[in-house]
Amino acid sequence: xxxxxxxxxxxxxxxxxxxxxxxxxxxxxxxxxxxxxxxxxxxxxxxxxxxxxxxxxxxxxxxxxxxxxxxxxxxxxxxxxxxxxxxxxxxxxxxxxxxxxxxxxxxxxxxxxxxxxxxxxxxxxxxxxxxxxxxxxxxxxxxxxxxxxxxxxxxxxxxxxxxxxxxxxxxxxxxxxxxxxxxxxxxxxxxxxxxxxxxxxxxxxxxxxxxxxxxxxxxxxxxxxxxxx
Amino acid sequence: xxxxxxxxxxxxxxxxxxxxxxxxxxxxxxxxxxxxxxxxxxxxxxxxxxxxxxxxxxxxxxxxxxxxxxxxxxxxxxxxxxxxxxxxxxxxxxxxxxxxxxxxxxxxxxxxxxxxxxxxxxxxxxxxxxxxxxxxxxxxxxxxxxxxxxxxxxxxxxxxxxxxxxxxxxxxxxxxxxxxxxxxxxxxxxxxxxxxxxxxxxxxxxxxxxxxxxxxxxxxxxxxxxxxx
Amino acid sequence: xxxxxxxxxxxxxxxxxxxxxxxxxxxxxxxxxxxxxxxxxxxxxxxxxxxxxxxxxxxxxxxxxxxxxxxxxxxxxxxxxxxxxxxxxxxxxxxxxxxxxxxxxxxxxxxxxxxxxxxxxxxxxxxxxxxxxxxxxxxxxxxxxxxxxxxxxxxxxxxxxxxxxxxxxxxxxxxxxxxxxxxxxxxxxxxxxxxxxxxxxxxxxxxxxxxxxxxxxxxxxxxxxxxxx
Amino acid sequence: xxxxxxxxxxxxxxxxxxxxxxxxxxxxxxxxxxxxxxxxxxxxxxxxxxxxxxxxxxxxxxxxxxxxxxxxxxxxxxxxxxxxxxxxxxxxxxxxxxxxxxxxxxxxxxxxxxxxxxxxxxxxxxxxxxxxxxxxxxxxxxxxxxxxxxxxxxxxxxxxxxxxxxxxxxxxxxxxxxxxxxxxxxxxxxxxxxxxxxxxxxxxxxxxxxxxxxxxxxxxxxxxxxxxx
Numbered sequence: 001x002x003x004x005x006x007x008x009x010x011x012x013x014x015x016x017x018x019x020x021x022x023x024x025x026x027x028x029x030x031x032x033x034x035x036x037x038x039x040x041x042x043x044x045x046x047x048x049x050x051x052x053x054x055x056x057x058x059x060x061x062x063x064x065x066x067x068x069x070x071x072x073x074x075x076x077x078x079x080x081x082x083x084x085x086x087x088x089x090x091x092x093x094x095x096x097x098x099x100x101x102x103x104x105x106x107x108x109x110x111x112x113x114x115x116x117x118x119x120x121x122x123x124x125x126x127x128x129x130x131x132x133x134x135x136x137x138x139x140x141x142x143x144x145x146x147x148x149x150x151x152x153x154x155x156x157x158x159x160x161x162x163x164x165x166x167x168x169x170x171x172x173x174x175x176x177x178x179x180x181x182x183x184x185x186x187x188x189x190x191x192x193x194x195x196x197x198x199x200x201x202x203x204x205x206x207x208x209x210x211x212x213x214x215x216x217x218x219x220x221x222x223x224x225x226x227x228x229x
Numbered sequence: 230x231x232x233x234x235x236x237x238x239x240x241x242x243x244x245x246x247x248x249x250x251x252x253x254x255x256x257x258x259x260x261x262x263x264x265x266x267x268x269x270x271x272x273x274x275x276x277x278x279x280x281x282x283x284x285x286x287x288x289x290x291x292x293x294x295x296x297x298x299x300x301x302x303x304x305x306x307x308x309x310x311x312x313x314x315x316x317x318x319x320x321x322x323x324x325x326x327x328x329x330x331x332x333x334x335x336x337x338x339x340x341x342x343x344x345x346x347x348x349x350x351x352x353x354x355x356x357x358x359x360x361x362x363x364x365x366x367x368x369x370x371x372x373x374x375x376x377x378x379x380x381x382x383x384x385x386x387x388x389x390x391x392x393x394x395x396x397x398x399x400x401x402x403x404x405x406x407x408x409x410x411x412x413x414x415x416x417x418x419x420x421x422x423x424x425x426x427x428x429x430x431x432x433x434x435x436x437x438x439x440x441x442x443x444x445x446x447x448x449x450x451x452x453x454x455x456x457x458x
Numbered sequence: 459x460x461x462x463x464x465x466x467x468x469x470x471x472x473x474x475x476x477x478x479x480x481x482x483x484x485x486x487x488x489x490x491x492x493x494x495x496x497x498x499x500x501x502x503x504x505x506x507x508x509x510x511x512x513x514x515x516x517x518x519x520x521x522x523x524x525x526x527x528x529x530x531x532x533x534x535x536x537x538x539x540x541x542x543x544x545x546x547x548x549x550x551x552x553x554x555x556x557x558x559x560x561x562x563x564x565x566x567x568x569x570x571x572x573x574x575x576x577x578x579x580x581x582x583x584x585x586x587x588x589x590x591x592x593x594x595x596x597x598x599x600x601x602x603x604x605x606x607x608x609x610x611x612x613x614x615x616x617x618x619x620x621x622x623x624x625x626x627x628x629x630x631x632x633x634x635x636x637x638x639x640x641x642x643x644x645x646x647x648x649x650x651x652x653x654x655x656x657x658x659x660x661x662x663x664x665x666x667x668x669x670x671x672x673x674x675x676x677x678x679x680x681x682x683x684x685x686x687x
Numbered sequence: 688x689x690x691x692x693x694x695x696x697x698x699x700x701x702x703x704x705x706x707x708x709x710x711x712x713x714x715x716x717x718x719x720x721x722x723x724x725x726x727x728x729x730x731x732x733x734x735x736x737x738x739x740x741x742x743x744x745x746x747x748x749x750x751x752x753x754x755x756x757x758x759x760x761x762x763x764x765x766x767x768x769x770x771x772x773x774x775x776x777x778x779x780x781x782x783x784x785x786x787x788x789x790x791x792x793x794x795x796x797x798x799x800x801x802x803x804x805x806x807x808x809x810x811x812x813x814x815x816x817x818x819x820x821x822x823x824x825x826x827x828x829x830x831x832x833x834x835x836x837x838x839x840x841x842x843x844x845x846x847x848x849x850x851x852x853x854x855x856x857x858x859x860x861x862x863x864x865x866x867x868x869x870x871x872x873x874x875x876x877x878x879x880x881x882x883x884x885x886x887x888x889x890x891x892x893x894x895x896x897x898x899x900x901x902x903x904x905x906x907x908x909x910x911x912x913x914x915x916x
Contacts, residue, residue, distance in 0.1 A: 191335030420564035649793030
């Protein structure tokens with residue numbers, strides 16, 4: 001995608017956040033890594049405190065990978081430093097989503113990983129969704145915690161204690177898909193816990209499901225990019 | 230319905246899945262048995278990994294009853310082998326729906342059948358919704374488990390341990406209705422359990438309700454086809 | 459309202475059922491008492507097994523007060539005998555709504571009245587929403603149970619064990635309002651129970667709230683008719 | 688904003704109440720302080736018992752700060768005396784929202800403050816959302832309880848025992864944002880409690896989050912006015 005296409009894609013993906021009930025008011029944001037010829041990588045991200053309805057493709061703020069604004073009249077999301085840290089340390093990541101989606105955040109308030117009772121969770125996350133430690137917002141603490149936990153991990157999603165969810169992907173769309181699925185499995189796992197003691201899935205079965213899903217499911221490269229061809 | 234009408238009907242029914250909150254992202258699928266003159270039965274099914282918004286009538290993939298693609302540029306759902314197995318072994322089935330709808334799947338994560346506390350459930354399912362054993366995705370294990378449990382059973386719905394829901398019907402619309410109602414009763418039964426110990430319905434009353442609903446309710450043949458004339 | 463206006467009003471009110479998440483698929487119905495000059499009272503009611511999307515004003519079935527069809531090509535709701543019984547025995551009732559709305563029905567599955575922890579519930583229902591005994595569908599058992607409990611009761615809503623909700627009103631709109639509010643308070647009371655032991659409201663305060671709401675709230679006669687002038 | 692703009696803004700904000708699932712039927716209302724040259728302050732507020740769909744900018748009722756109608760054919764909300772009391776005693780308040788949103792009200796039914804387990808709650812409310820004592824509707828009891836608790840409190844939201852939520856803000860939009868966020872955190876805190884014992888956030892971290900959010904987040908003055916520039 002070129003720069004203009006990426007702005008439109010980010011706009012579309014932001015509208016998926018309220019549509020999938022992942023956000024309230026202005027909370028939640030999506031960013032994309034932007035490669036600019038000869039200038040290294042930059043980032044496009046949601047402006048701070050703007051409602052999803054009021055967003056436009058041109059509202060997205062362009063920053064460098066130290067969260068400094070390069071283009072745009074609005075202040076970038078207050079989570080920009082976190083996104084920048086993740087892009088700097090995980091070069092394979094092309095998109096990041098952050099939400100406080102309610103079921104996933106309820107697990108995070110208990111500092112508990114989301115356990116893997118569901119084949120759909122084995123498919124998408126390869127096991128539990130890990131929970132990172134408490135970290136304050138604004139600086140690089142959160143980014144560092146995300147990178148520490150997700151580097152080399154199967155799961156493209158992390159929940160952060162008392163806070164919410166970060167998901168990563170090769171594209172912003174893949175990260176969004178992970179955010180939608182994280183809330184979906186967080187909810188079903190929550191409901192399952194209220195009914196009793198859910199049956200665990202054997203590790204060998206989790207491995208087998210994850211392998212099949214990663215290598216077979218979808219149209220060609222669909223899974224890795226999150227795009228439905 | 231002819232082939233073109235069936236494609237439009239499948240398209241319409243797929244849109245009912247997100248509308249009734251039964252699916253997240255690309256999960257969930259509907260298929261229809263297609264009888265082709267002199268060629269035996271075929272199946273139309275959702276392509277794999279395509280979002281519901283992006284589906285078109287012409288996106289549906291035509292396969293034979295061994296899940297081999299006959300027509301269509303996209304790969305069929307990764308659940309195609311399961312659908313094919315069910316069609317081969319239950320000749321009265323004309324449509325199949327698969328979802329991971331959250332409340333039904335929460336019961337499935339506990340490997341518990343959904344108990345019958347509700348007259349609407351006695352009507353539609355004739356008693357509890359049974360829970361099948363764990364089976365891996367991709368081959369015929371799931372199909373075999375669905376057929377083993379649902380053959381001769383009153384319920385057109387089954388939940389599968391750690392996985393989700395399959396429903397069957399004379400038509401795809403009837404199977405969709407069963408999927409909508411399965412999630413509805415799974416939710417109310419869940420809520421009822423949180424409040425205390427729900428009162429069971431006497432077996433004779435369940436039998437009476439099921440008999441009345443199957444033979445009297447709706448317009449003429451409406452119940453058996455799931456169509457509202 | 460004349461006959462044609464009443465058909466349009468019933469159509470509008472049926473669309474409020476899915477909009478307020480009170481129904482799944484074809485479950486749920488609204489009826490209106492129709493006074494015909496020199497012919498006694500009749501009833502307009504939803505046809506059986508028709509989806510809400512497919513309803514039209516002219517789909518409503520006209521029956522007499524013994525549930526016999528007078529006008530219309532479709533079979534009336536399988537709950538018609540219940541509605542007829544209520545109209546015959548409660549002459550002040552001009553409209554009736556029936557749903558299986560999930561939270562109210564969860565209380566009904568436990569054969570528990572919905573307790574009055576909320577000022578909005580004291581306003582609207584004057585105390586708890588009572589729970590009637592189990593009764594089979596089809597004949598007059600349900601109607602008799604509704605009339606036995608609601609005659610002279612403050613509450614315009616009743617839940618029926620293992621079944622669902624019936625609400626009555628001077629108009630169909632007033633009955634619909636009661637159905638919407640019944641589910642709303644059933645949900646909040648459910649949530650309150652999950653958090654601990656809700657604080658009861660003193661009977662004198664319930665009486666005072668109910669008196670004020672019934673006599674002061676809304677525009678002139680708004681409460682008694684359920685219409686917003 | 689001039690008077691006409693304020694009516695349009697109030698109309699828009701009222702539509703946000705059902706859109707954010709904060710209300711059922713006609714419950715819930717928004718008001719705005721109106722400064723009239725040389726005449727002191729007045730208030731615009733929702734008319735009583737009117738559905739949100741039927742509201743128009745010109746439906747809003749103008750009253751003085753003793754809840755006496757100055758302009759408008761409809762009766763003002765039955766909560767008008769409460770709003771008036773708050774405006775008289777908290778001169779910095781420019782807008783007030785009242786709802787019975789279900790999760791917040793479930794906490795209120797237990798007479799429990801909503802505890803602060805979430806960084807988003809520390810941001811927005813600076814700690815727990817306090818719970819006021821029971822007070823009867825209609826007179827000034829509720830207004831007095833709101834003012835007693837919120838004067839000098841960080842939280843722009845209060846829940847009232849057995850009743851619901853009041854939020855205040857410099858503008859009606861800021862009060863609405865607080866009402867949306869109050870329900871959001873009430874829900875996540877509820878869910879977190881069902882999973883076990885949520886981890887508290889250290890007071891120093893709450894203070895730090897609240898300070899950053901109040902002084903840094905959003906575009907310029909966005910937080911204090913609730914407007915997204």
